[in-house]
């Protein structure tokens with residue numbers, strides 16, 4: 001059973017939940033750790049001797065980096081992980097925990113699911129951006145031989161998540177926008193996904209409501225009220241996809257991110273807006289039609305065209321480029337490369353069947 005602390009001043013719960021009698025691996029971001037207040041907070045705990053910092057890994061984690069981080073974990077005789085940072089920092093904690101169980105298996109087996117994790121390293125996850133909801137999910141992604149792999153295990157969900165909007169104060173507007181759109185996309189994809197349940201849709205509904213009302217204000221003004229609501233919404237979007245997983249926009253985002261280098265949330269949002277019309281056209285099942293109508297209501301729009309317009313207008317207002325031509329997304333060679341990197345598992349979770357040509361037209365129409 002995971003413990004969760006969300007809200008103003010919850011950062012002080014970090015120390016209460018650390019087992020400071022044994023060495024702890026502190027995973028953190030490189031620069032923002034010093035800017036967002038996390039460094040000063042950790043200093044105030046006065047537990048330096050048992051805290052071993054590690055930050056030498058990229059935003060898109062590579063399997064070889066996981067191996068190095070795990071070696072550091074072993075060298076310092078750590079027992080638990082405190083991960084303070086964005087989605088990749090928390091994903092690294094899960095990757096180390098996963099790797100700790102399979103360190104002596106060949107690389108190709110790293111991504112195979114097993115029934116039990118013998119080595120249950122406790123993770124305390126403290127997100128410092130409002131977006132991925134990684135503190136609530138039992139999966140993460142790692143690059144191996146330039147391909148992005150998602151791995152999952154029920155025991156990978158962090159034991160403790162602490163979500164304090166305090167860390168958002170110094171997040172640059174552009175990052176706020178990309179992570180905010182990641183949370184928005186996750187909540188929407190979860191809502192319409194094949195894997196959704198009544199519980200996941202309850203989380204999605206709450207997240208969509210909060211994001212729809214607060215994302216623009218949070219991106220432009222970063223008021224404390226909208227930042228708090230975005231941090232709650234991001235956590236809810238994580239809880240939603242932890243049950244349902246994501247769908248086609250996330251599936252396409254991996255290639256867009258790798259080939260064009262756009263941040264994750266931007267890469268996801270770019271295609272999500274196009275799926276309102278595609279889904280509407282292709283949905284046949286009654287239950288999916290009902291979900292679609294309810295989703296439009298949640299977004300405060302009358303139909304799929306309004307939803308698409310609202311989506312891209314909001315992206316622009318938040319400072320994200322939506323012009324497919326200038327971004328290179330009308331280039332046929334690039335489109336083919338993106339399609340080659342589609343994640344089949346996420347695509348199969350989309351509410352309607354999508355062929356290669358549907359995806360090609362998405363970029364070209």
Ligand SMILES: [Fe+2]
Nearest residue numbers: 132182186264
């Ligand atoms: Fe995401």
